[in-house]
Amino acid sequence: MSDDRRAVWIASLVRRFPDLVDELVPAVRGGARERRGGGPTGGTTAPVRLYVSDAVRDITDGVVELEEAVRERLGLQPVPPAPVPVRLRRIAGLLERIAADPLLAGHVEDETRRMAARCARALGDPEQFVRLPGRCPACDCVSLRAFPERAEVRCVNPVCRQVQVLETEDS
Template sequence: MPDPRTTPAPSGDRPVDNAALWIGLLLRQFPELSVELAPGRAAPDHRPTPPPPPADLAGRLRAERAEALLLQQAHGLVAPGHSAAPLRLNISDTIRDITDGVVELEEAVRDRLGLSRVRRAAVPERLRRIAGLLDGIAADPVLAAHVRDETRRMARRCARALGDTETVVRVSGRCPWCDSVSLRAFPDRAAVLCVNPGCRCTDPDCGCHDDPAYRHTWDEGEWQHR
């Protein structure tokens, strides 16, 4: 068993590595929200073209919400008096919350990194752009923790709205950091986590020192080579 006093912290312990897992989960699950918005109705082949993006952030958020509304209309939200599948308001709220959250997060990341604004885009593309900046984000511990926390919050809200229960598999052996039998594999994330809330490593920059919800994470490839 590796000695945590002499073994460097796994790269999966960095906040940006954890954020990458949450972004991946959002990329897989966010599109499912539009399907669940009004079950039983197929999306039309063409959607109305949203208006051009405004220059200010508040306007951009309004435009993103308008786009989410167009998405809802494409899945069954119509004027009163017309026949339509019932709209699931909790899904609608989740779409709006995540859409706003991703827009604000990308704006904050680019502002903190001194990058210029980029064109307006749908949530999945924005998430991929944030993922493409993770190396730069990693150099700023405050920003990295913020990105980790926000992507985790949004991914968990998305999963709750979809009613998902993640598969968890017990892993034999003990955690290399806390020596407890607290290792669990999460196949959907292709990751191994230590679920012991008291687990702490020797890396002062690790999220376990400042985030009570943080769990040490190794991806499957890293774990297989331990």
């Protein structure tokens, strides 16, 4: 496992998290008319999408906890609270030191991959996959696909569905 994979997941979160937060802002259709009592009138705003709100909360909490764990494991002093993208950049700045601790490196990669996948799903992005050359060892079909977000290779032959988990430890 290299710093590059951890950096990719962190960069994805830095780039996409603001889009996720923007999804929480209701879209106004035809003006912001308010009814008595302060609520929107029918049809003026999009409904609250709880799955987006839950994803924002989960990722925010996850990044805060990850930064605290990284700093504690590396023996660094706590830092002041900051927005999620700032915290992610601070973690990215420590990737070289993180790589020296295989347990911490694996944890950082797993958590950033999980949070990037959650962000992508909440934004409606389909999971990305890569078609692999070669044949499935179980059914001999040319149907192997790598799913980086899940860290697995899967045979997409409906009869087979063989799954291999990709190695996440430094080799």
